[in-house]
Amino acid sequence: MFKFEIDIKRGKKRTGFLTVNGITLETPLFMPVGTQGTVKALTHRMVEDIGYKLILGNTYHLFLRPGIDVIKQAGNLKKFMNWKGLILTDSGGYQVFSLAKGKLGNRKAKVKVTEEGVEFRDHLAGDLHFFTPERVIEIQEIFGSDIIMPLDHCIEYPSSEEFTVEAGERTLRWLERSLKAKNKNNQYLFGIVQGGFDGKLRELFAKETVKYDLPGYAIGGLSVGEPKEIMYEMTDIVTDILPEDKPRYLMGVGKPEDIIEAVERGIDMFDCVIPTRSGRTGILYTSYGVVNIRNEIHKYAFEPLDPECDCYTCKNFTKAYLRHLFVSEEITSYILNTLHNLRFYAKLMEDIKSAIREDKWDLLREKYSAYCFTH
Amino acid sequence: MFKFEIDIKRGKKRTGFLTVNGITLETPLFMPVGTQGTVKALTHRMVEDIGYKLILGNTYHLFLRPGIDVIKQAGNLKKFMNWKGLILTDSGGYQVFSLAKGKLGNRKAKVKVTEEGVEFRDHLAGDLHFFTPERVIEIQEIFGSDIIMPLDHCIEYPSSEEFTVEAGERTLRWLERSLKAKNKNNQYLFGIVQGGFDGKLRELFAKETVKYDLPGYAIGGLSVGEPKEIMYEMTDIVTDILPEDKPRYLMGVGKPEDIIEAVERGIDMFDCVIPTRSGRTGILYTSYGVVNIRNEIHKYAFEPLDPECDCYTCKNFTKAYLRHLFVSEEITSYILNTLHNLRFYAKLMEDIKSAIREDKWDLLREKYSAYCFTH
Secondary structure, eight states, X not given: OEEEEEEEEETTEXXXXXXXXXXXXXXXXXXXXXXXXXXXXXXXXXXXXXXXXXXXXXXXXXXXXXXXXXXXXXXXXXXXXXXXXXXXXXXXXXXXHHHTTTTTSSSOOOEEEOSSOEEEEOSSSXXXXXXXXXXXXXXXXXXXXXXXXXXXXXXXXXXXXXHXXXXXXXXXXXXXXXXXXXXXXXXXXXXXXXXXXXXXXXXXXXXXXXXXXOSOEEEOSOSSSSOHHHHHHHHHHHHHHSOTTSOEEETTOOSHHHHHHHHHTTOOEEEESHHHHHHHXXXXXXTTEEEETTSGGGTTOOSBSOTTOOSHHHHHOBHHHHHHHHHTTOHHHHHHHHHHHHHHHHHHHHHHHHHHHTTOHHHHHHHTTTTOOOO | OEEEEEEEEEXXXXXXXXXXXXXXXXXXXXXXXXXXXXXXXXOHHHHHHTTOOEEEEOHHXXXXXXXXXXXXXXXXXXXXXXXXXXXXXXXXXXXXXXXXXXXXXXXXXXXXXXXXXXXXXXXXXXXXXXXXXXXXXXXXXXXXXXXXXXXXXXXXXXXXXXXXXXXXXXHHHHHHHHHHHOOOSSSEXXXXXXXTTOHHHHHHHHHHHHTTOOSOEEEOSOSSSSOHHHHHHHHHHHHHHSOTTSOEEETTOOSHHHHHHHHHTTOOEEEOSHXXXXXXXXXXXXXXXXXXXXXXXXXXXXXXXXXXXXXXXXXXXXXXXXXXXXXXXXXXHXXXXXXXXXXXXXXXXXXXXXXXXXXXXXXXHHHTTTTOOOO
């Protein structure tokens, strides 16, 4: 089952309840990324403890490793992982198109797009694969993910109008094929709105996508290097068209300021590698701004990382200790940093919901002023 | 305060209670190694949860990083780490002598031993340092460790009789200097028995060491590459001489079979990197023997790693999932593996205590028959 109820609405901002297969989540929500069947550097218990019930898995990575045979024999992805919450899987489209830019390995791989699908060599063994919309649905049906995404044609910034139209139209045709290929009732396919960085095309493709009357809608192809103003503008244009009563998911976004800006523009769902990846590189998000824990100024900083944070890391350890662990390349550093950053994001979403409910958005922006550079 | 009481004694095997500074531990016990101020790949909470209240810190590593100034300003090592249990620190002697063999970095460093102390260049920046017995006590007093070790002269296997005598006598003179240098009452200095791989020399140095009437005694210089029979024999000879009513610590040991053999010879305390280091290389200790989780045979093994283990890893995940995480080089793999291996060691110590108390040693050897190759 899939149910989305809006609770409070102020301007375009909304709080709501998203119930999927028996688990209810409050929105706006953030999904930690669990690329290869785990949120990096954490155990499931830690992820649950800091407040997450829905994580994202990457179809591309899981397809390669452990492979669909293993997941099929385990029952499904949640059984394989023993994850008790919900899972959303992406379509692999973004990763496949990233291969052409050399983002997933040391070399750039040739990625061949046809109307039928996408041919590519993977970044691990270099094997040749072919993803079609039907195949991507089949894979996600094997995964048993609660929310699934259709194969879409991702383009880079900037792209020509012609190419943007071509990719957007193909994305629509692939969505139609995805819907036809779908067999299971307990998995919910979202539509992905493409349209590049042109407001009129975004409007066009948003209108075309909503015709399919899907349980939820995602905005794809943003946060790929375009100026922030363009990302915010495209988001604003698309959410004006998306139906009020369906959840809206801004894919791959973002930094705290991006999330705040996007919620203002009516977004309900987010995913991003920033809190987890930054944790592993010593970049920590706090109530007073971003901290680079490697910095020598923290050597004798015998105070908590963030006195306003209630996470295990902040309740127990000093910046001096966290710096020592990071400089010493201790795995424990990556655990404590990731735990903190994801808890910071969970708290950000809690604060966002409270600010909408209590109509105190300006106070929220003030609280997160270290992250709010626009307006 | 420091108190050691023997509970049950059967042959040379004993169970007991070791109380240090208000915390009581049951013996025989195993200490996880927390080289740089953390047990690698775990949080303190995890270490506590699986049953450890005493961990080992390495003076050499902590002296280099974060450095004694940082630890001094934090209050002491336990405050710096926020570790609520007990800490034993070694003297750095073993690490310093390892430098000469290139064990701590890519190059072999010159290590110069004089009667005054040991001169060496560290494996990080290559800076020149000089450790004397007095300096090593001073460092450990800054650490505030509950149990401290004196600088000793470690030799390799094999070594000549002349050199073994020289190193053993120096170790005794250094012990005397360490005792004189010691200022604090809440830190307990153990003596270290050296004597190489010659029973008569071990006997000699054990007799000389116990003259200092220390709170506990360690056996050093074993598990450095000598045949296991020699390690067991030296242990047996030394424990015959050590006083009954003082705890005995076999440094750097060992594999499950070594621990079982050493307990039979009257040892009460152990430390070793094996469970933690093996965890990070995918070598897992189970009730049915050692498992290399990387092995392809586990690809479809949808059963717990060890059905007899009560750890978070075994209660929640399959071998297939653990293999996937390890092959995918996920940090979560190192967490789950380390957690399991240390819990296996904690359970081994629990089983050893029960077997002594209930006089069922043969059943213990049978239970751990995968690890008991001798006798």
